[in-house]
Amino acid sequence: MKTPMITKNSCQSKPQFSNKMFSHMLYFDFIYKNPCVFARVLVNYYKLLVLRQKVLRITDIAVTYECNAKCPHCCSTMNVDHNKEILSLDEIKSCIKQAVGLGSIIFNFLGGEPLVYKHIYELIRFVKDNNAIAGMSSNGYLLTEDVVEKLKFSGLDVIQVDFGGGLSSEEVDNIRSLPGCYERGLRGVALLKKAGIKVILSTILTKKTVANGDIWKIVEFANDLGVIINVNCSVKIGNWESNEDSLLTETELQEFNKLIKLPYTRWAGSTNYLGEYCPCGTEKIFITAYGDVTPCGIQAVSYGNIREKKLKAIWEKMYSRSIGKRKTRACRAAFDKDIIRETELAYAMKKKLPVSIEEMPGT
Numbered sequence: 001m002k003t004p005m006i007t008k009n010s011c012q013s014k015p016q017f018s019n020k021m022f023s024h025m026l027y028f029d030f031i032y033k034n035p036c037v038f039a040r041v042l043v044n045y046y047k048l049l050v051l052r053q054k055v056l057r058i059t060d061i062a063v064t065y066e067c068n069a070k071c072p073h074c075c076s077t078m079n080v081d082h083n084k085e086i087l088s089l090d091e092i093k094s095c096i097k098q099a100v101g102l103g104s105i106i107f108n109f110l111g112g113e114p115l116v117y118k119h120i121y122e123l124i125r126f127v128k129d130n131n132a133i134a135g136m137s138s139n140g141y142l143l144t145e146d147v148v149e150k151l152k153f154s155g156l157d158v159i160q161v162d163f164g165g166g167l168s169s170e171e172v173d174n175i176r177s178l179p180g181c182y183e184r185g186l187r188g189v190a191l192l193k194k195a196g197i198k199v200i201l202s203t204i205l206t207k208k209t210v211a212n213g214d215i216w217k218i219v220e221f222a223n224d225l226g227v228i229i230n231v232n233c234s235v236k237i238g239n240w241e242s243n244e245d246s247l248l249t250e251t252e253l254q255e256f257n258k259l260i261k262l263p264y265t266r267w268a269g270s271t272n273y274l275g276e277y278c279p280c281g282t283e284k285i286f287i288t289a290y291g292d293v294t295p296c297g298i299q300a301v302s303y304g305n306i307r308e309k310k311l312k313a314i315w316e317k318m319y320s321r322s323i324g325k326r327k328t329r330a331c332r333a334a335f336d337k338d339i340i341r342e343t344e345l346a347y348a349m350k351k352k353l354p355v356s357i358e359e360m361p362g363t
Contacts, residue, residue, distance in 0.1 A: 030157040030198050036131040037105055044103050048273055054319060055103030057273060057283040060110055060297060061092060063120065065289055067112040069139050069176040071164055073204065073246070075238030075298050076112055081352050086289040089119045091306070093126055095287055098311035100130045108135040108160075110297065112289075115142040121154040128155035137162055137202065141181045143188025148195050158198035160230060161185055165204035167218050189225060200266075201229040207245050210255045223264050231259050231267050233334035235298045237343060248334050256330055268296070269329065278332040281322030285315060294354050295322060298333045300346035302354035317357075 031037050047053040065080050087095070096107060107127045114120050114136050127134040136151075137160040151159070163185060166172035172182035192199045201222045209215040215231075222229035233256060234246040260267050269276050272283055280286075281295030288294070292302035293314045303321075304314035332339045346355040 030133060031105075034131075034133070034157075037133055040103075040105050040131060044105070045273065047103065054282070055273070056099060056285065056315060057104060057279065058106045058108065058285075059095070059099040059104045060108045060284070060286040061095060062110045062112065062287065062289040062297070063087075063092065063114050063123065064112040064117040066116050067139075068116065068141055069113065069178045069181065071175055071177070073164065073175075073234065073238065075235070076110075081290065084290045087287075087291050087306075089122065091291065092119075092123060095291075095306055095311060096123075096127060096130060096132075098306075099285075100132060102312060102315060104132065106133040106135060108137060110137050110286075113139055113142070115147065121150055124151070124154040124156050133157045135159065138188075139164070139176060139178070139181060140185025140188045141176075141178055143184065143191060145191055148188065148191040148197070151192075152195040152197060156197055158200060159192060160200045160202045161189055161192075162202035163218075165206060165209060165218075167214055167221065189227070193226075199227045201225070201227055202232060203229060204232050204234055205248075205252060205256055205259070206234040207248065207252060210252050215255065215259065219259060219262060219265055228264050228266055231256065231265055233331040235331070235333045235343075236340070237298050237300060237333070247340075253330055253335055268331065276329055278328050278330065278336075280332060281318050285318065288354065292354050293318065296333065298331075299339065300343045300353045300355060301357050301360060303357050321357075 031041065044055045044057070047055050062076065064086060065076050067074075067076070099107070109117075109120060109123060111117070115138055120136075124134045124136075134154075134156050135158040136156060140161040140163075143161075163172045163182065164175040166175050166182070169182040172185070173179050189199050189201075203215070203218045205215050209218070219229050219231070233248060233252070236244075236246045259265055260270065268280065268284065269278050272279050280299065284296065286294050286297045286299075287306065288302075291306040293304055293306060293311065294300075294302050295318060303318040306314070328336055333343070342360065345361060346353060349355055349359070351359075
């Protein structure tokens with residue numbers, strides 16, 4: 001359902017608490033409809049508040065680096081190593097089981113483009129069998145009627161359709177180097193909504209989209225479609241590692257903080273258990289297609305590989321280091337000077353990314 005437009009100039013005057021409550025209700029409806037998952041959420045809160053234990057909330061897993069698009073901002077390419085085998089289906093299932101044991105209630109399948117991965121439907125069903133939410137991020141190009149029907153049958157709860165920061169057909173198709181991506185993505189959104197699958201759009205806040213005001217047009221476009229939009233921030237990583245314009249400043253941070261007050265926008269920290277801050281490394285982890293575990297997909301340091309260590313040991317090491325960092329109400333990879341410096345050091349080592357934490361200077 002479309003919500004009233006809250007403009008750049010008026011968002012400060014709206015009650016943020018009511019905005020946030022409305023936003024949470026919009027986002028979490030797929031959890032409220034699933035009694036088993038909701039029960040697991042309550043158990044996690046009991047562990048956090050009563051037992052004072054840490055719990056994992058979200059696990060992102062790259063199932064492939066194959067993709068039908070070639071985006072200039074892609075950060076997946078930093079991980080590609082043709083000398084390595086990607087995780088097998090059984091290895092991914094093992095990751096899911098281990099993450100469920102740590103409390104994870106949401107699993108997002110990433111790429112590359114996850115819809116080109118041949119076992120994607122089986123993995124969705126496996127997540128559902130383990131009483132968790134199954135999600136995915138896609139560029140939308142492959143969302144045909146047949147594919148959406150299979151996603152529905154498999155049990156997919158939520159999908160993030162990413163237009164790469166573009167607003168028009170020409171912009172999106174150019175960003176993707178994939179003619180027709182915009183129109184096919186829009187048709188896919190309509191099919192997903194008709195099938196009852198939760199749809200979230202995704203965009204990237206950059207210096208350019210802040211300066212020309214397009215970021216506000218993009219979030220209002222999502223509102224017109226009647227869907228939530230996830231606002232990500234540009235980072236000097238992947239194909240943008242040498243792009244100085246991808247390094248954000250206080251100006252962009254202020255604009256980001258205005259945007260995330262809108263009831264139909266969200267970011268990675270919007271739905272934490274106990275406060276709004278970057279959850280990467282504490283409540284959220286990312287597993288590469290080769291099994292390296294990082295705080296998120298745009299951080300270049302690995303805390304271990306699931307082929308060598310149990311996920312619990314890797315996450316505990318990551319958690320102990322991440323929890324000591326200052327909590328920021330924005331993407332740490334984009335705005336935390338320590339993380340930015342860490343990323344610069346990782347790139348300076350001229351190694352395949354992510355770099356092991358054991359190899360990083362000063363650790």
